[in-house]
Amino acid sequence: MCGILFLNSSQNLNSPEKSKFKRSIKLLDHRGPDNNDIFFTEKFALGHTRLSIIDLSNKSNQPFFSKNDKKYFAINGEIINYKILANKYNYNDEDYGSDSDLVFKLFTKYGFKNIINELEGMFAGIFIDCNKNESYIFRDRFGIKPLYYINSKNRFLASSEINSLLPFLDKVEIFKPVVKDFILDGNIDHSSNTFFNNIHQLRSGSYIKLELNSQKININKWYEPGFSCPASKLSFDDATENLEIILKEILEQNYISDVPLAINLSEGIDSTLLSFLSELTNQNPYAYSMKYGLEELDEYYKLQSINFNREFIEYDYLSFLEHAKDVIRHQGQPFTGMFTVAYSILYQTSKAAGYKVHLDGNGIDEIFLGYDKYLRKNSKTFNKSLSGEIYQNYDFYNKDLINSPNSLTIKNIISNLPSGISEKRKAAFIDLFYLKIPRVLRFNDCVSMQHSCELRVPFLDHRLLDFSNTLPTDYLISDTKGMGKLIIRNILKKHFGEKFSFSKKRYIQTNQTNLLLKEMNNLLRNTLLSDRFFSRNIVDPYKFKTHINRLNEKNLKNSYYLWRLLSYEWWCQQFID
Known part of the structure; x- marks a missing residue:
């Protein structure tokens, strides 16, 4: 993972603007401490800070530039299928350095729109074609990697973090509709707006086409999840076997790295699946787990049969006081729970031990209907939480805040969903692309990169979502049993037994x-x-x-x-x- 900063101006860049750009790219050094470089042209600047993960040589330092083609490129993330792409397009190992270098060559030769759909992994980047006077600013399917931008009359900026954009604002002001969404409805990172007026985030699976001279932008989706996938005719056991094969392939791709890796393990099913698949693919990562001072966690951890070396990170009030201020600064926006501060301690510990890459189990619950709220008996409560009705029962909120406009309501999102989607899948889709996963990804990206650690989330993969969408709903969730992600539990049953694999979902965060x-x-x-x-x-x-x-x-x-x-x-x- 890395940091990127891009500035395009309608006027020639002057010395003060270049100096400001240099200072702003330094604000991303924690995202890429291994190299820092900038390209300046008359009207744009492209900067990159590198965290070296694949090909540690200088050959893969960014930004990339092709003098003959007049193209520039900078990307943050990992393309996990780059070896497959190299083979498909007849590139030998000596033809490119890292995964990023290969993507630049593919974009240059075949064009952005012809390649973007073939990329697997997590990424956000900027591809500039001076010959065509255009630039593409893009983000991966699930928004795992962040990208923020400012679009004003005379200039356009994009960055991996809000903090590096703030120096370019004439005035730092709060965007109040986002405050209402957060305080009253509990929703955050669910729209293209941020807490800062005039700073936006590019939504997942989207790209901006920017005309370099006119500053005109068009925002388009390059990825839409498929809900009309042909229904699978596989039996439950056959579907379980096929899913295990897909999961194994995806995890093998996510373990590609030239530096040491670690995994984050909680006490639940998703982390156990991550550790099991790691063993299945002959990996031996170091494992980190949070304790939070909660004794009930010890019982759950003992049920996991983990063969990796594991370190438990303790968290208490004094730890919070020590880390909270820095975490808030690196997040750039408010966040929804104390657990984010706790994970700062985990990544700080990991970095000191020499680990630059972590794997985490986010995404399974949303893709395979794992939450209790998707059960029929909980649908009424879930609908209330979507509308903010639960939180608005308190009578102490300011009336002006209550009567002010929202940034984006979940009810509006629901009304725009395709017809024919079951209520359960509809609720999971909202969690996946609006309500839950976007905020988790932002928190996790900022807190891991605060300590120069790359966080990968292998289960947030469109191949898993496509497979899940072909399955009958009763392969995933049962109102009768009161339990979700049945097919995931079935994978684990033969290895960890019925008691653990079909235990009720535990909702333990922090104290x-x-x-x-x-x-x-x-x-x-x-x-x-x-x-x-x-x-x-x-x-x-x-x-x-x-x-x-x-x-x-x-x-x-x-x-x-x-x-x-x-x-x-x-x-x-x-x-x-």
Whole structure:
């Protein structure tokens, strides 16, 4: 993984703009500490910071430039099928360096639109064709790799992180509709808007075509998930066997690296699948797991039959205080839970041990219907959470905030979905592309790259989604059994037994609620009962004080709304005040 920064101006770049660009690319050094380079032309600048993963030689330093073709290229991510592409298009090993180098050669020879659909993996990049006076700014199918942009009258900018774009804003202002979505509805990273006015994020599976001279942009989708896949006629056991083959192939591709790898293991089914497939493909990664000071995690970890060396990372209040400020700064926007800070400790530990790449098990629940909320009995509660109705039961929110417009409502998303999709798959689709996975990917990218670690999510692969969409719903979830991702559990059953593989899904994150009521209570009160916070016009001061004074272990079952308020206030203090 790496960092990219691009500036295109309608006027010739002057010395102050070039100096600002150089300072801004330095803000991405943590994403790519192994090399930093910039190309300047009369009207655009393209910079790249490299985290060397495949081909560690200087040959694969970026940005790439073809003098004869007048083309430039910078990319962040990994193309896991690059060896297959090299064979298909008759490139020998000596013809290219890294996966990124090969993609540049393919784009140059065959064109962006003819190659982009063939790329497997995670990526966000910029391809500039000066001969055609155009540039393509693109992002992978699921938005695993981030890309933010500013489109103003006289210039266009794109970057891997918001922080490197902020110096180019005339004024840093809050985009209030996103604040409402976050505070009231609990939704974040679900639209093209960010917390900063005039800074946008490119949505997953999309590209921007930029005309270099006129600054005109067109945003298009290059990937749409297929819901009209032909229905599979495989039996449940045959489908299980086929899925295991697909999973094995995908994981083998994700283990391609010239540096040491580690895996993140929680106590659940998805992590166990990741570790099992790692063994199946003859890998022996080092494993990291979070403890959070919760004794009930020990029982679940003991049920896992893990043959890898594993290190447990402890997390407590003092750890939070030590790391929170830096995490907020690197995230660039508020986030939804304390677990993000906890993972900063994990990646810091991993980096010190020499690991530059991690694998994580995100995506299985959304692709194979693993969450309890997809069950019929929970559909009413799930619909309330989509609309924000659950959170809006509190009476202390400022009326101006309640009456202000949203950035994007999930109800609008639902109304635009293709017809013929079952309610269960519809709910999972929203989680996959709007509600859950986008925010998780942003948190994970920023917190891992904060410590110069590349995070891969092998289960977020369109080949798995396409296969899942061919299967009967009852291969995935059963209202009768009250359980999801049945086909995944069936893979694990023959290796880990019925008791573990078909155990109920466990929802253990951090001890956030307990910390907020106890060790962090003074910090919570000093932050959220301050005049500084009240000046944000998020809550009614009197009603909110009353609410906070009544909090105790019996009436605080869910602390997410409090965390969102804390996270927003701390973000404002770092970026707005």
